Amino acid sequence: MTDRTNTTNTTDTAARTLAARLSGAVHAPGSPGHERARTGVQLLDPHRPAAVVEAADADDVRAAVAWAAEHDLPVAVQATGHGRGTGLSGGVLIDTHHMDGVHVDPVRRTARIGAGATWRRVIEAAAPHGLAPLSGSSPSVGAVGYTLGGGVGLLARRYGFSSDLVHRIDLVTADGGARAVTAGSDPGLFRALRGGGLLGFGAVTGMEIGLVPVERLYGGGLLFDLGGDPAAVLGAWWRWAEDLPEEMTTGVSVVSYPDLPVLPPHLRGRLSARVAVSWSGPVERGPGLVEPLRKAGPLVADALGVLPYSASAAVFDDHDEPAAYRGEGLLLDRFPLGEAVEVVRRAAAAPFMAAVWLRRLGGALERPPAVPDAVGNRDAAVALTLLTLDTERDTPAMAGLRAGASELLAGHTLGRSLTLSFGPVDTERAGTAFAPGDHARLLELRNRLDPRGLFRSHRPLG
Incomplete structure (x- = not known):
């Protein structure tokens, strides 16, 4: 039988020895800091680390990784917890949310962003200079993690x-060393x-990222009641989206809302489709481009208009509350309406x-x-994500729904999207996000950099 007192003392002692090397705090299991850091926006399968490091800076990250390597303990990194999959069991979780600095160079049109910076911080820092990052649909998502996976934004x-x-x-x-990686230093x-x-x-x-000269969008959303015929609105959206100028990024989210009093009256008991519109060309052209779409079906709400890029969260209007969710993101060769x-x-x-x-790609x-980068399946025409949500679990029925969708769309699927x-x-599925040659190169490089598998990821290469 395990002696819980001895286990707790051992864990506390380990946390104290680690803390002696750091500027930031170290949290042992059971402490408020440990509980906060190990979850995040994704509530499923939280991390269960032996210690949480709230890194104050890059030196803390290096020290935490070196300490974990010395003790042969696994390491995971988390900022906001949006993308977490399988949680870390034991080992060291590095929480980067304090490393959220952003510095914009308006002349070079670049931004230096810390590992814990959200897109909201980057957007707000760039906006006074008439610039914008290639941010995602939800400004609360961590910018670095999103970008590392490719990132299909507004x-x-x-x-x-x-x-x-x-x-x-x-x-x-994995050896605790630091590298500044560029195209010239290590292509x-x-x-x-x-x-x-x-x-x-x-x-x-x-990271240092490039910024683009976008101050305003014509965008927002159109909400349609699908009734019993989803094909009418989805077909009309695709006919509209298929030949749009590149300045238009668009997508559709379809949700079946229960008839509950906690929901707004216009959503209760409806199967609704929300078409997101992000037009970054001359804003005066936006209304004319979108006008044909308004006839796609029964229009419940029209929230389109000219937006500063700092208000771009209104385009996709993503759910932003912590939840237990899982999703399958498929990249398709065309839009198979049926x-x-x-x-x-x-x-x-x-x-x-x-x-x-x-989402319309192209x-x-x-x-x-x-x-060159590692993003695969660039010829995909459409991305389809099926998301299942609950308050605390992922059931076999939910997994079965996602698997069934993957099987149904297999004939049109080029691969998966990591973001x-x-x-x-x-x-197997992670490998489909890359070209076959890239997959092999990534695996060889990962094994060379981290031969012991110190870093844990929910996107395993093999």
Whole structure:
């Protein structure tokens, strides 16, 4: 029988020896800091580390990694906890939320961002200079983690993946060493981290990214009542979206809302589709471009208008509360209307909350970046994510719904998206996010940098 007192004393002693090397705090199990850091926005499968390091700076990250390596303990890194999949059991969790500094150079159109910075902080720092980052649909998401996975944001069809505009990555490797990784210093690792950086190469402490000259959008959302015919609105959206200028990024989210008094009256008991519009061209052209879409079906709400980029959260209006969710993000060769409608019908009939997200890809996303990166399946036309939500669990029925959608769409699936999949992605599926040659190179490089598997990732390469 385990002596709990001795176990607790051992854990506390280990935490104290680690704390002696750091500026930031170290939290042992059972403390408030430990409980806060180990969860995050994703409530499923929280981390259960032996110690949480609230890193104050890159030196703390290096010291924590070196200490873990000395004691042969696994390491995971978390900022906001949006993308966590399988939680860490034992070992050291490095919490980077204090490392949230942002410095904008308006002349070079760049931003230096810390590992814990959210997109909101980057957007707010860039906006006074008439600039914007290639941020995602939710400003509360960590900018570094999002970018490492590629990132399909609000300006994606015009400027490409978020990882395409990365200039430098500051990395702590498994030996506790620090590297400033650029195209000139280490082209192989620079390529791997941009699009493959969620796969366990090390702990990223900061980045330099490019910014783009966007101050305003014509955007927001149109909410349609799908009634019993999802095909009408989804088909009309695709016919509208198929040949749009690259300055238009758009998507649809379909949700079946229960008839509950806690919901707004216009949502109760409805199967609704919200079309998101992000037009970054001349704002005066926006209304004319969108007008045909307003006839797609019964319009419940119209929230389109001219927005400062600092208000870009209104475009996709993403759910932002902590929840237990899992999602399958598929990259498709075309928009198969019949199969997409069937996925929507299955999600709507489920006895739990489920949502289907569709995003029009193409445009700049199809083109290779100026400096090669690891993002695969650039020729995909559409991304489809099926998301299941609960307050505390992922049931077999939820997993079955996601698996059924993957099977239904298998004939059109080019691969997976790391940033549009939520939760753990197994080895086989993670490999489909990359070109076959890139997958092999990533695996070889990861094994060379971290031969003992110190860094734990929910995007395993093999």
